[in-house]
Amino acid sequence: MSSAPEIRPFTVEFSEADLSDLRARIEATRFPEKETVTDQSQGTQLATIQELARYWAEEYDWRKVEAKLNSYPQFITEIDGLDIHFLHVRSKHEDALPLIVTHGWPGSVVEQLKIIEPLTNPTAHGGDAADAFHVIIPSMPGYGFSGKPDAKGWDPKRIARAWGELMSRLGYTKYAAQGGDWGAIVTDLMGAQEPDGLVGIHTNMPGVIPANIDGALAKGDPLPEGLSLSDEEQAAVEQLDFVYRHVYYAYIMGSRPQSLTALADSPVGLAAFMLDHDAASLALITRAFDGVSEGLSRDDVLDNITLFWLTNTGVSAARLYAENTTPFFGVNNVKLPVAVSVFPDELYQAPKSWAEQAYPNLVHYNRLPKGGHFAAWEQPETLVNEVRTGLRSLR
Template sequence: MSATPEEIAIRPFTFEFPEAELKDLRARIEAARWPEKETVTDQSQGPQLETMKELARYWASEYDWRKVEAKLKALPHFITEIDGLDIHFVHVRSKHENALPIIVTHGWPGSIIEQLKIIEPLTNPTAHGGSASDAFHVIIPSMPGYGFSGKPTTTGWGPERIARAWGELMKRLGYTKYVAQGGDWGAIVTDLMGAQEPEGLVGIHTNMPKVIPAAIDAALIAGNPLPAGLSLSDEEKRATEQLDFVYRHVYYAYMMASRPQTLTGLVDSPVGLAAFLLDHDKASLALISRSFAGQTEGLTRDDVLDNITLFWLTNTAISAARLYAENKTSFFGINGVTLPVAVSVFPDELYQAPKSWAEQAYPNLVHYNRLSKGGHFAAWEQPELLVEEIRAGLRSLR
């Protein structure tokens, strides 16, 4: 049965969170029951008690959700049903002629909050160090189960299906030529879009490239030694070591992939939710923890709590986690993308993709650059650097 015009219509979307919900959130934070202090002096056991107590104190007594809510409400929000599910997205058109449409996808534990800082520089480049020829029309969807998008009620909404849905979304918006960008899950979805080649997609930019040779990826996932006879450069050896560390320490991913419903406590305890969302990777945890110790390089306390609070208010901890259970593809393995690809490598990413691997994985590599600072959540942490990378990396595709 084909979709009806009403189902495929693009509809304006609004949201409202009553003060009673924020009051309940603060009460739950203040009533938190705390564990004893960790038995180590570092973060090897997860977010430290001192960090979590300061987060909770600030969240309950000083943090103001209405500030970011006002920023969100100032943007044009829409919703449309794709493949039986409501998909929410922000759509900001540039005032500049010949702007290039770009669909940008967030990751976990993220949301459209991740991309708020890059919207204005991408759509209005002349006010942010660029030229009119750098302009983009920006589309930022909420992934299924995240933020304001619908929550799947059946299995099947893995990254391949999301990638196809994004192609359908861009078609509905009338864009006949566009590019895609993403990090974390957004990088995986974007890479799959590149492999699927929906009509109109002319290239992608990724800040978490999927370039690991298949034999190396398979060995690392299984925890096995690398195949005999491999000849690796120093850069490739370093990347392999980083990936081995990642696969041995992404316990949150294994939990969500195998038993997402067991995490039900995350929708009952805001402090428990915050601790779980903070502990994505070693570098990101250190960055976030510093923000609650008075250092604001990269992220502020409000940045962190804006995202966590959106998870809480939309009750999406479990629905977002199920994406891991739906995934059937490698996080970093090659998808066979032949469209033009731009790659940006941030030093605190989960691994620094070697140029040699990028050239093998992406035969049409149009841009490769290693940045001096920044980590896994580039749009959130280092928006100026990422914006410049998007501009430079995709300039040849206009």
């Protein structure tokens, strides 16, 4: 008889030699000339990346986030032939609802560190014991401390199936799922697959765009004739049109990930590429390196980039875009209960009308006054409240 798959304890530990090599590479950076415009239309601006590099080499302390990660129980287990790393933080409240939280790109488990304690220990963070969650945060394949696939096939659908297996392996017979960015797509697909025990999902980047609209926007074609759109829907169309015309990083990673070898060779090159995810996030991070912290600090940003550098996952993470065949914002036929939180600086603000069509069992929809694409990272208190409220009826 074969034994149950092993779940192995894991500790983050990089050598001083690794950190010295990082600093040396930062200090040896050859920068390009200044951009020829006065805004961010050409990407990460020279002044921002130079200040990032200076702070990274002279003041930043990786050991702080390493200690934070190691303050939580971490594990690795093999699923479908690949090692999967995850944090598993149980609440002291035994009736807590298990919750698997999935990050996106250019993210990692670092994105969710701020929400762990409020979710697991609500009585110490403005909530009540009935709001408690056991929190599981995996690193996606090719990201962080999870294994790097050496063959094609690890797409979001397979990741969603792996997460169902992970929750089963941990002994959870009733749980919920949450995610943003790629994590939203994986979470949506979990909702569609309905693994045993999954009772509902929460998303902060919902997949609700009608197929005829999404298809036209993705191809740059005119919208189908005869559409009658509300003001909210028209605004979403305009936002999505902008996204599809400007997510060049996704097209590069989706078609030529192996050509991004520079991401494995230059830490500052990796940083410049990772910062340029979307206009609102880039502006927020730029302000952070100008000395104005509005949810993300310099250390927050560099914690995540340094994790990518030390694990050499710039290219392996990029391959997820090449694997994907699921529309980024399209409908995935989720019948389970769904809670939706809409942040104003997200790539697009999902209209309630589309959310109701995409999710026939929509149990929560709320438009927030502040926050963007990396909600758990930027606005942890707001996201925690949304998760508590959105999933409360599923306990």
